[in-house]
Amino acid sequence: MNAAFTDQHRKAFVLAAVLLLASAVLLLLGVSVGSTGFESVLNMQRDPQALLIVREIRLPRTLGAWLAGALLGLAGAVAQGLFRNPLADPYLLGSASGASLGVAGAMALFGISPLATHWLVRIGFTGAAFIGAVVAVLLTLLLAKGVQHTLRLLLAGVIVGVVLGALSSLTLLLRPDLMQAMQSFMLGSTGFVGWSACAVMAAVFAACLLAAWMMSHVLDGLALGEATAQSLGLRLPQMRAALIAVLALATGTAVAQTGLIAFVGLAAPHLVRSVVKTTHNRLIALSSLMGAVLLLAADVLARGVIAPQELPVGVLTAVLGGSYLLWLMHRATGREAGL
Numbered sequence: 525m526n527a528a529f530t531d532q533h534r535k536a537f538v539l540a541a542v543l544l545l546a547s548a549v550l551l552l553l554g555v556s557v558g559s560t561g562f563e564s565v566l567n568m569q570r571d572p573q574a575l576l577i578v579r580e581i582r583l584p585r586t587l588g589a590w591l592a593g594a595l596l597g598l599a600g601a602v603a604q605g606l607f608r609n610p611l612a613d614p615y616l617l618g619s620a621s622g623a624s625l626g627v628a629g630a631m632a633l634f635g636i637s638p639l640a641t642h643w644l645v646r647i648g649f650t651g652a653a654f655i656g657a658v659v660a661v662l663l664t665l666l667l668a669k670g671v672q673h674t675l676r677l678l679l680a681g682v683i684v685g686v687v688l689g690a691l692s693s694l695t696l697l698l699r700p701d702l703m704q705a706m707q708s709f710m711l712g713s714t715g716f717v718g719w720s721a722c723a724v725m726a727a728v729f730a731a732c733l734l735a736a737w738m739m740s741h742v743l744d745g746l747a748l749g750e751a752t753a754q755s756l757g758l759r760l761p762q763m764r765a766a767l768i769a770v771l772a773l774a775t776g777t778a779v780a781q782t783g784l785i786a787f788v789g790l791a792a793p794h795l796v797r798s799v800v801k802t803t804h805n806r807l808i809a810l811s812s813l814m815g816a817v818l819l820l821a822a823d824v825l826a827r828g829v830i831a832p833q834e835l836p837v838g839v840l841t842a843v844l845g846g847s848y849l850l851w852l853m854h855r856a857t858g859r860e861a862g863l
Contacts, residue, residue: 535800536810543813547590550820554586557828580718588717589823589837590816591725592778593788595732597815599774600789601796601808602736605743606767609677611852613790614657614775617677618684620786622660623653623772623779625688628695628706637702638709638783643720646781650724653776660684661768712783712838714823721781728777733812735770739763740804747804785838787845788815788822794852 555578596614603612614620630652631638636645667680692710696703709716742763745753753760778785792815796807819837822844826835 532800532802536802536806539796539799539810540813543810543817546817547813547820550817550824551586551590553824554589554820555582557582557824584719584722585714585717586820586823588722588725588781589714589820591722591729592714592717592782592785593792593819594812594816595725595729595774595778596785596788596819597792597811597813598729598732598736598808599771599778600791600815601793601804601811602743602767602771602774603789604793605746605804605807606764606771607677608746610794611678611790611849612681613787614771614778615685615784615786615789617681618660618664618688619657619772619775620660620779620784621685621688621692622656622658622663623776624656624710624784625660625692625695626652626654626656626776627709627780628692629656631702631706632695632698635699635702637705638716643723646721646724649780650728650777653780654773655776656688657772657776657779658768660688661772708836709783711836712785712841713836714782715834716783717781725777725781728773729812732770732774733809735766736808737805739767739770740808742767743804783838785819786842787849788819788841791845791848792818 599619600613603614603617604610606612607617627638627649630636630649634648636648638649664677664680664684667683668677696706696710699706742753742758742760745756745758746760750760775789793807793811795818796810796814800806800810802810819841822841823837826837826840829835
């Protein structure tokens with residue numbers, strides 16, 4: 525048993541090192557991809573405009589994609605452990621749609637564009653998204669009547685997501701002057717991210733990571749069953765509420781800064797578990813790194829595949845993530861059929 529534990533510990537360490545290395549490589553690629561290509565990086569020393577492009581546009585956007593992916597990966601690991609459901613993620617549970625509705629409502633109410641970079645605006649968007657995400661998760665749990673039935677939970681999440689998404693679209697009609705910017709936000713984009721958004725995401729990520737790590741033993745207990753968790757003396761109602769708050773805050777912050785980005789929170793924990801079997805204290809950190817790498821890679825691809833034009837990164841992750849979800853469901857069906 526000690527040998528198996530040591531082997532899993534080594535695998536977790538190697539995976540973390542690989543993800544950090546991949547992050548560094550993708551960060552370099554991120555600051556090199558854009559309408560002016562790698563020339564801006566080469567000319568930074570002698571061209572003030574090239575320096576401005578790299579420092580004020582590409583660098584915060586690239587770092588913001590990494591931070592948003594880390595938040596979504598963390599939220600996905602917490603959601604799957606909390607609801608004991610391998611298909612739970614911020615998008616499928618409706619919390620991302622709730623967060624999007626919160627931001628859209630704030631934009632329509634106060635007439636603020638998603639392109640606004642002031643730090644008070646970014647914090648305000650985060651607060652609105654947090655409230656929307658909490659309401660969405662509670663509605664999903666209410667419709668599903670708990671977390672015991674996987675299919676019911678997923679159906680409830682889809683229903684809540686569709687209804688809240690429709691309300692977000694309806695909100696667009698209230699402010700036709702902001703419609704184009706808000707539509708880009710709804711499709712998911714890192715183009716809105718500046719240094720103030722990066723600062724907000726970094727602070728929230730640090731807080732959520734610490735909180736989730738401190739409560740990781742609760743997720744380990746829930747993995748053994750609710751009765752076992754209660755027998756261990758865990759105060760489940762309070763811990764569940766705290767973990768839902770962490771899930772909603774991480775999701776809301778990512779959505780408030782980058783818009784709707786699907787399936788990163790679903791794929792990141794699955795990819796980590798396919799490499800290493802570990803407890804939630806390591807799973808949460810590794811899922812954050814995996815989510816960061818996935819979203820940053822998708823963002824670099826979205827910017828470079830049809831340069832100088834770019835694809836909305838949310839559309840790209842939806843296509844790739846939807847295919848991954850179909851593969852997961854097909855594999856699960858095959859196992860149940862004994863194939």
